[in-house]
Amino acid sequence: MITIALSKGRIFEETLPLLAAAGITPLEDPETSRKLIIDTNRSDVRLIIVRASDTPTYVQYGAAELGITGKDTLLEHGGTGLYQPIDLGIASCRMMVAVKEGFDYANAVKQGARLRIATKYIQIAREHFAVKGVHVDLIKLYGSMELAPLVGLADAIVDLVSTGKTLQANNLRAVEEILPISARLIVNQAALKLKRAAVQPLLEAFSHAVANRV
Amino acid sequence: MPPVTLISSMRNWLLPENIEDILPPEAQRIEALRARLLELYRVHGYRLVMPPLLEYLESLLTGTGEDLDLRTFKFVDQLSGRMMGIRADITPQVARIDAHLLNQNGITRLCYCGSILHTQLRTQTATREPLQIGAEIFGHAGIESDLEIQSLLLKSLTICGVKDARLDIGHVAIFRSLCKGSGMPHTLEVDLYSALDAKDNPKLEILTKDLETNTRDALRQLPSLYGDRSILRDAEKVLPDYPEIRSALSDLDRLSRDPEFPVSIDLADLRGYNYHTGIVFSAYVPGQPNAVALGGRYDEVGEAFGRARPASGFSIDLREMARIGSVTMEQGAILAPCSDDENLSFVIEELRNNHEVVIRDLSGNGQLGDESGCDRELALLEGKWQVIMR
Numbered sequence: 345m346i347t348i349a350l351s352k353g354r355i356f357e358e359t360l361p362l363l364a365a366a367g368i369t370p371l372e373d374p375e376t377s378r379k380l381i382i383d384t385n386r387s388d389v390r391l392i393i394v395r396a397s398d399t400p401t402y403v404q405y406g407a408a409e410l411g412i413t414g415k416d417t418l419l420e421h422g423g424t425g426l427y428q429p430i431d432l433g434i435a436s437c438r439m440m441v442a443v444k445e446g447f448d449y450a451n452a453v454k455q456g457a458r459l460r461i462a463t464k465y466i467q468i469a470r471e472h473f474a475v476k477g478v479h480v481d482l483i484k485l486y487g488s489m490e491l492a493p494l495v496g497l498a499d500a501i502v503d504l505v506s507t508g509k510t511l512q513a514n515n516l517r518a519v520e521e522i523l524p525i526s527a528r529l530i531v532n533q534a535a536l537k538l539k540r541a542a543v544q545p546l547l548e549a550f551s552h553a554v555a556n557r558v
Numbered sequence: 559m560p561p562v563t564l565i566s567s568m569r570n571w572l573l574p575e576n577i578e579d580i581l582p583p584e585a586q587r588i589e590a591l592r593a594r595l596l597e598l599y600r601v602h603g604y605r606l607v608m609p610p611l612l613e614y615l616e617s618l619l620t621g622t623g624e625d626l627d628l629r630t631f632k633f634v635d636q637l638s639g640r641m642m643g644i645r646a647d648i649t650p651q652v653a654r655i656d657a658h659l660l661n662q663n664g665i666t667r668l669c670y671c672g673s674i675l676h677t678q679l680r681t682q683t684a685t686r687e688p689l690q691i692g693a694e695i696f697g698h699a700g701i702e703s704d705l706e707i708q709s710l711l712l713k714s715l716t717i718c719g720v721k722d723a724r725l726d727i728g729h730v731a732i733f734r735s736l737c738k739g740s741g742m743p744h745t746l747e748v749d750l751y752s753a754l755d756a757k758d759n760p761k762l763e764i765l766t767k768d769l770e771t772n773t774r775d776a777l778r779q780l781p782s783l784y785g786d787r788s789i790l791r792d793a794e795k796v797l798p799d800y801p802e803i804r805s806a807l808s809d810l811d812r813l814s815r816d817p818e819f820p821v822s823i824d825l826a827d828l829r830g831y832n833y834h835t836g837i838v839f840s841a842y843v844p845g846q847p848n849a850v851a852l853g854g855r856y857d858e859v860g861e862a863f864g865r866a867r868p869a870s871g872f873s874i875d876l877r878e879m880a881r882i883g884s885v886t887m888e889q890g891a892i893l894a895p896c897s898d899d900e901n902l903s904f905v906i907e908e909l910r911n912n913h914e915v916v917i918r919d920l921s922g923n924g925q926l927g928d929e930s931g932c933d934r935e936l937a938l939l940e941g942k943w944q945v946i947m948r
Binding site: 426 | 681724726756757758759760784785822824843844846847848849
């Protein structure tokens, strides 16, 4: 039995064609079903629906052999014990630094400066500003990051930007791209060694589907 | 709210995270496995050493990687004012003993068993206090010592009752010679290492884009060069014809011929790249999300202690082995009455000398305590003390 962990919403929707390419069709839709374990047309493959930030953890502990997760989540998790062989090119967006309209960002991030950053992505933000040589005080938030610069909680935010509409609506401006983000296929290391016969064809099907789409 | 002292006394039993007591049946099993494994190593000529629990940090961490440094508990020695560490791996200690203390010229075989401590878990299912047992062979650089170590590891797994284990072998010399051959900067080598370690193909693609064609193609192929022995032939085709690579592939060919356990090969497995120099192997068991045994060749660790010596070895966490292996130690005990009868005492001693567990029935009232494991009892039948079923 191969278990694939993924989150509902955009990742699930955009994974469906890839699953189809591997001959896998879920028997239920997680948006309408309350089930967390979703069987597929193949008796040896099932899906589990987890919270996006939990996907690497399920795969790391071997509770699922495969997982589909954003590169952002993977960077925050650290990726220990995981292989991440395929960029699926789905759920694409960008990790950006954004500030309040009118804030002089270029001047604020001079080497040796100190900034207050609100973000859900502590590791990514810390690494990014460390490379720039800028001191940051990080404030961990779980949502509505756009609010932080507006109410004076932080000088800037680090967040995922897809269309930029939320930023615009809140009078914020993206000033720097940290890295492009898309979903990765992740594999438990022991599963690749022990269940290669079952896992390998899935990897190949996914990577063919990705290559043919481009 | 209850007074503070009450709360703290209620929590006095709490142990630190991932630190645990080992209780009766488990402790017995671990001890029995320890004795059997050390006996196995002894009859193969491996002599037991007992390195200290703590050492000055320099000697403890010399020649090892940064990950071991982070995993080591450190404190200041109040006697000398120097930094000390509690060992997080016994292997470097044994290498130090071989290089510096024993100083033999020929081949030295050593084995050890002892607790180590980790600040951070090595794997998410591990304990922070593994009981590390292992064997090392020093002073021989050929494939024969790797084979001996591999076979000893497989015998160890069998003794521990581990079923369906799979041995995964890699060879760090392949990656090393690709890096050396291209003359790339060390920083790139480090980045490439972490990309290969995670089989992160997209990152590998970016990192290798400015390298010359041969090296680039070879590095990009490495993550997909895993599987059964047949990948060695693919590797011959796609990897450059360096002497180091040729000899690495032939080593892997020889080591994967072993029929006892299924063997797979992974040319991008660079675990312990910081100090391994040749063959690396890991054993995987169904149901365990991480490798249960690790080993390989580390020819340069001894150099830091004044003498570079070829070295190959493996280690396992006995506590994990006792948990996943199927060895059972269920031996029923014999209940003996609490009496002054000298004949009874004699019979009891006889039985104990023959490794039977005999428990005196102190309570005498049938309350179940230690006596509950007794499947037999001593009874006076026709004037003789005899063992009968309960």
